[in-house]
Amino acid sequence: MKYRKSRTVTAMQALSILLVIMSTFCIVWLRASVTSLEYKLSSLEHTKMEALRDQKSLVAQRAGLMTLARAEKSDLAGMGFSFPERKKVVYVTSGQFKGAFKASYSK
Numbered sequence: 001m002k003y004r005k006s007r008t009v010t011a012m013q014a015l016s017i018l019l020v021i022m023s024t025f026c027i028v029w030l031r032a033s034v035t036s037l038e039y040k041l042s043s044l045e046h047t048k049m050e051a052l053r054d055q056k057s058l059v060a061q062r063a064g065l066m067t068l069a070r071a072e073k074s075d076l077a078g079m080g081f082s083f084p085e086r087k088k089v090v091y092v093t094s095g096q097f098k099g100a101f102k103a104s105y106s107k
Helices: 002-065 068-076
Strands: none
Touching: none
């Protein structure tokens, strides 16, 4: 009877030691995974900041290219740009709309 008890106790001790070792390795692996994810997140945030900086730069370039002063400057170069009169503006639609159109510069 003593032999069975000591065998069960030994098995339980071995199982508990194995469980402690496995849980330690799991905790270390979990911490390493979290650290790895933090590094990836930091890299993605850096990439996002670069993309936002590039977007702001491109928006500023687009605004510079679309200014009225640039069109007037091109007109001074002899390209012949001019704003049309309201009577010369024609709207083309794909549908069969039979109504009056309003020609204006409002958006």
